[in-house]
Amino acid sequence: MNLPDIAIDRVVLGEHKTLKIYIHSTLEGTHCHRCGQPIDHAYGHGQEIKLRHLPLGEYKIVLFLRPKRYQCRSCEGHPTTSQTLFLYPASLYDERLRAAHAAGTGEQHA
Template sequence: MSKAQVSIPLEIPDVRILKTEINQRGDLIITVESTRTETHCRKCGQPISKFHGHDSWVTARYLPVFGRATYLRYRPRR
């Protein structure tokens, strides 16, 4: 039997979904990345368009999906 797929828009601008998974507790984990072409320097606050890597992974609680606790996971660019 094949797994059913459901598409649910996050409606978060400038974000692309990379992966979705369900962890051992049954929580939905959605891994995303930014599609923006610039960000702000974390030291001086000036806009930059050349990235130097990524910070550590951040996991943020999101709205429940089909009754499951849902989390967004991302790595901010720097």
């Protein structure tokens, strides 16, 4: 698939000729969304993100990713930030978090 900084965990053949590819980032760390400083204190994973990829012949490709989360120890309240990758814009993930939080089912994003 030639996706830099991504490793494949497993591939599942789904219905209607869909390949479900479960991936994770091989990068470590991100930048704090509040102060912008690099952070590397791991704090679990965010909610799973489902991304459509280019088809492979007659197969639809869907990527599944749980982004890594990191905690900033410099900012007051030690906020957490999810790692974003080139596969999706940060705004996509932020919109999903806001919607989940508004529905009362999402995780906190300080």
